[in-house]
Amino acid sequence: MKAAPFAYVRPGTVADVVAELSREGSKVIAGGQSLVPVLAMRLGRPAQLIDINAVPELSALSRDNGSLRVGATVRQRQLQREQVAATVPLIRLALPWVGHREVRSRGTVCGSIAHADPSAELPAVAACLEATMVLTSARGTRQVPAVDFFTGALSTVIEPEELLSEVVFPVAKPGEGFGFGEFARRHGDFALAGVAVRVRTTGESVDARLTCFGVSDVPVSVDVSSQLHAALETTGPDPSRADLLSALAEHTPDVADDVVDTTGDSHASPAYRRQLISALAAREVSRAYVSARDSESEGRSR
Ligand SMILES: Cc1cc2nc3c(=O)[nH]c(=O)nc-3n(C[C@H](O)[C@H](O)[C@H](O)COP(=O)(O)OP(=O)(O)OC[C@H]3O[C@@H](n4cnc5c(N)ncnc54)[C@H](O)[C@@H]3O)c2cc1C
Numbered sequence: 001m002k003a004a005p006f007a008y009v010r011p012g013t014v015a016d017v018v019a020e021l022s023r024e025g026s027k028v029i030a031g032g033q034s035l036v037p038v039l040a041m042r043l044g045r046p047a048q049l050i051d052i053n054a055v056p057e058l059s060a061l062s063r064d065n066g067s068l069r070v071g072a073t074v075r076q077r078q079l080q081r082e083q084v085a086a087t088v089p090l091i092r093l094a095l096p097w098v099g100h101r102e103v104r105s106r107g108t109v110c111g112s113i114a115h116a117d118p119s120a121e122l123p124a125v126a127a128c129l130e131a132t133m134v135l136t137s138a139r140g141t142r143q144v145p146a147v148d149f150f151t152g153a154l155s156t157v158i159e160p161e162e163l164l165s166e167v168v169f170p171v172a173k174p175g176e177g178f179g180f181g182e183f184a185r186r187h188g189d190f191a192l193a194g195v196a197v198r199v200r201t202t203g204e205s206v207d208a209r210l211t212c213f214g215v216s217d218v219p220v221s222v223d224v225s226s227q228l229h230a231a232l233e234t235t236g237p238d239p240s241r242a243d244l245l246s247a248l249a250e251h252t253p254d255v256a257d258d259v260v261d262t263t264g265d266s267h268a269s270p271a272y273r274r275q276l277i278s279a280l281a282a283r284e285v286s287r288a289y290v291s292a293r294d295s296e297s298e299g300r301s302r
Contacts, residue, residue: 003039007048013055014165018138020050021161028052028163030073030111033103058165063087068169076104076112076122087171090129090196093180094121100188114164118153119190119214121182127219128196128211129169136165143168150218175201177292179284182214183276185267190214192268193260193276199228199288201296206232208288210281215260215273222259227251228285238293244286252278252285 011017020026025047029035038044052058058072061082068088070079079085080095091109098104098112098121112122113133126133126146133144135158149156158164172178182194193214200207207225231247232239239247256277264270 004045010051031107033107072110090178124213124219132168153217175296177288179288197288199292248282252281
């Protein structure tokens with residue numbers, strides 16, 4: 001099958017992009033890795049495609065105080081290669097799981113977040129890190145926290161006349177550690193279930209945030225600090241990763257029961273997804289805790 005006919009424009013400025021977006025039936029094309037298959041299968045029939053790849057300011061990837069700013073045409077692969085992106089370790093942990101190298105070479109970070117596939121890795125990273133989405137239209141710019149951004153499967157708060165012009169991720173601080181894991185039948189496939197984790201340790205205080213994907217219409221974030229505290233009471237404050245993993249595994253089945261709300265599909269039942277989330281959460285929360293603790297002690301010894 002071929003795509004239905006559409007008009008194509010390639011503006012050179014953000015002002016021209018948003019002017020074009022105010023025409024009815026317009027759609028942004030960034031890397032085309034999700035949109036082109038949609039067009040080819042005629043699941044979407046936009047009247048006009050707005051190619052944003054000729055707008056220089058949308059390709060910016062920069063560190064700004066405590067943030068990493070990722071412009072709309074920054075490729076996923078750039079974040080794997082460019083040093084500045086190492087300041088957000090969770091992105092680096094997640095990206096190898098996104099499709100294949102060829103997909104990441106074209107696909108953009110903002111495109112993945114705008115597309116909002118429930119099984120996609122980068123929306124979960126944005127939710128776990130509490131990133132901020134910057135939306136630009138002819139009316140101006142607004143900032144939306146990740147927690148309010150995803151509204152359903154393949155749905156976000158982006159209005160038809162808005163461009164996701166950049167995503168702002170917080171840079172990792174001393175005492176923070178991260179974990180990421182997923183299960184897919186073949187490497188490069190979308191995940192049946194996956195988790196992104198951020199743990200923060202400061203002196204006696206420890207908090208842990210777990211974001212699950214592939215198990216609901218949107219990434220689901222939960223505070224798992226109490227489960228981590230309970231596990232640390234069993235192991236003591238300086239456990240090996242293996243001991244902490246065993247202790248956490250007592251608590252993660254309850255977390256998984258709460259977060260998995262899919263009714264299941266031909267790939268996996270809800271019960272199987274709960275088992276995956278439970279195992280992945282225990283593994284990645286323990287990894288993130290050990291890494292947070294190491295990062296905190298490195299910070300102290302500097
Ligand atoms: C073989 C294959 C395997 C893949 N595997 C995975 C995987 O395992 N995990 C995963 O997460 N993804 C996977 N993908 C999808 C890939 O990550 C895409 O790159 C990504 O989902 C979309 O990014 P894009 O830049 O290609 O966006 P496009 O395809 O250009 O656009 C996707 C959608 O987002 C909208 N959009 C894009 N950019 C913006 C913007 N700046 N503002 C507003 N709207 C915008 C478009 O209008 C369109 O509706 C796979 C793709 C392929 C082809």
